[in-house]
Amino acid sequence: MKKRNSILRGAFSLLLLAACMAPMLRAWEREPLSVFGERRARLSAAIDAPIVLFGYTGHEEANPSYVFMQEENFYYLTGHNEEGAALLLVPESAEKNGWSGSREILYLPPRDPAKEKWNGPRIGPDDPGIREKTGFARVETFSNLHDTLAALAKNYPEIYTELPGPHDEGFPHAANWSKWVKDATPQASLKDVSSAVGTLRAIKTPGELALMQKAVDPSIDAHFAAMKMMRPGLYEYQVAAKMVEVHAYAGCETEAYSPIVGTGINSTVLHYDKLDRRIEDGDIVLLDVAGQYAGYASDITRTIPANGKFTARQREIYEIVLGAQNAALAALKPGMTIGGQGPASLQKIAMDYIDSHGKDKEGRSLGQYYIHGLSHHVGLDVHDPSGPARPLEPGMVITIEPGIYIPEENLGVRIEDDVLITPTGYKLLTARLPRSVDEIEKIMADGRVEREKPRP
Ligand code: GLY
Ligand code: MN
Ligand code: MN
Numbered sequence: 454m455k456k457r458n459s460i461l462r463g464a465f466s467l468l469l470l471a472a473c474m475a476p477m478l479r480a481w482e483r484e485p486l487s488v489f490g491e492r493r494a495r496l497s498a499a500i501d502a503p504i505v506l507f508g509y510t511g512h513e514e515a516n517p518s519y520v521f522m523q524e525e526n527f528y529y530l531t532g533h534n535e536e537g538a539a540l541l542l543v544p545e546s547a548e549k550n551g552w553s554g555s556r557e558i559l560y561l562p563p564r565d566p567a568k569e570k571w572n573g574p575r576i577g578p579d580d581p582g583i584r585e586k587t588g589f590a591r592v593e594t595f596s597n598l599h600d601t602l603a604a605l606a607k608n609y610p611e612i613y614t615e616l617p618g619p620h621d622e623g624f625p626h627a628a629n630w631s632k633w634v635k636d637a638t639p640q641a642s643l644k645d646v647s648s649a650v651g652t653l654r655a656i657k658t659p660g661e662l663a664l665m666q667k668a669v670d671p672s673i674d675a676h677f678a679a680m681k682m683m684r685p686g687l688y689e690y691q692v693a694a695k696m697v698e699v700h701a702y703a704g705c706e707t708e709a710y711s712p713i714v715g716t717g718i719n720s721t722v723l724h725y726d727k728l729d730r731r732i733e734d735g736d737i738v739l740l741d742v743a744g745q746y747a748g749y750a751s752d753i754t755r756t757i758p759a760n761g762k763f764t765a766r767q768r769e770i771y772e773i774v775l776g777a778q779n780a781a782l783a784a785l786k787p788g789m790t791i792g793g794q795g796p797a798s799l800q801k802i803a804m805d806y807i808d809s810h811g812k813d814k815e816g817r818s819l820g821q822y823y824i825h826g827l828s829h830h831v832g833l834d835v836h837d838p839s840g841p842a843r844p845l846e847p848g849m850v851i852t853i854e855p856g857i858y859i860p861e862e863n864l865g866v867r868i869e870d871d872v873l874i875t876p877t878g879y880k881l882l883t884a885r886l887p888r889s890v891d892e893i894e895k896i897m898a899d900g901r902v903e904r905e906k907p908r909p
Pocket of ligand 1: 710741752835854869
């Protein structure tokens with residue numbers, strides 16, 4: 454028996470050793486719980502009314518490959534990444550009306566041992582140490598929320614929650630839960646909390662920036678891999694598969710958005726996702742592919758020639774897009790705006806550059822082929838909330854992504870990088886991934902040599 458135990462112990466240590474030697478074991482990384490508490494305190498201080506937010510339930514999609522990912526505003530304020538939770542923030546003024554105790558409550562569904570046999574353990578409101586695990590001084594069972602909210606509404610004519618936005622048809626989360634709040638507090642008027650949370654989300658903490666870099670780095674590696682493998686005869690989906698593999702192997706939990714690998718005419722389709730075309734000699738290939746790490750997105754595009762050499766026309770258009778990107782980067786600093794028509798508009802700088810360089814086959818300027826915005830914020834969402842007119846501030850992370858799309862020439866070019874706004878300018882988070890024609894052709898030529906090396 455003793456001997457058997459020691460063999461087992463030996464086997465166990467071997468397993469442990471193997472686990473330690475594995476290249477990377479993914480454990481969900483999260484900022485310290487105190488950071489989420491500070492966000493809640495800031496939001497609550499800005500709004501003198503109860504705020505109630507709901508996490509996703511896990512039933513948002515019927516797709517069998519669906520993997521639960523928390524609602525972003527809810528995650529931003531709680532760090533809680535399990536199904537069926539809610540958050541209540543009670544304003545300080547409620548203390549005058551007899552509110553005592555914690556002004557922030559996390560509501561969790563009770564544990565369900567039968568379900569946990571299928572889906573694994575979840576944390577529940579009555580778990581020992583639940584306060585330390587969640588960072589909330591008060592954690593209650595979900596079913597208590599209704600009556601607490603109804604009681605609070607007696608003293609507050611307004612309740613803040615997420616209301617459905619203009620583009621939310623088909624995403625019923627906010628519609629369903631705002632109806633639930635309305636039913637619980639029929640006399641209150643509901644206000645949208647989303648823009649107040651979005652304002653906070655726009656400025657990243659150092660912890661968020663560290664996580665974002667962990668999304669950016671494997672995404673850069675995936676673009677290198679795509680450049681090295683690229684050749685006529687492959688299918689678009691094969692290139693995407695390689696890039697997704699690089700992200701997943703490095704610990705990304707998912708893609709930040711559906712991969713775009715568009716060749717030939719498909720390079721001119723902005724959110725092309727079919728990926729079923731064979732890559733032909735002479736094609737341009739637009740790769741807008743990036744991973745997500747610990748909830749944080751990256752967003753990177755490179756455009757490369759299928760056979761490793763840009764044609765003269767592809768190169769001409771590519772260098773105009775690169776020139777527009779560099780013009781926008783040169784002007785990038787706090788106070789500039791993503792959009793608008795004023796002198797601070799980065800969009801206008803990029804558009805003016807594109808419209809004053811090069812011509813189409815009819816001799817017309819190219820501005821009409823630049824058909825989208827230059828930039829958006831990135832964070833928990835690849836398109837993080839924020840308006841185009843909000844002046845940029847240090848701590849914001851945005852893309853700079855001009856493009857020219859000429860369907861008549863089967864030619865679409867976009868170059869997209871992620872930048873952090875600093876007090877004096879910007880830091881290119883994607884700097885390790887080359888953008889110039891010569892560098893891209895060199896990486897592709899090296900890739901070809903590696904591919905064609907005789908194998909022993
Ligand atoms: N990948 C989506 C976008 O660039 O906005
Ligand atoms: Mn983008
Ligand atoms: Mn993109």
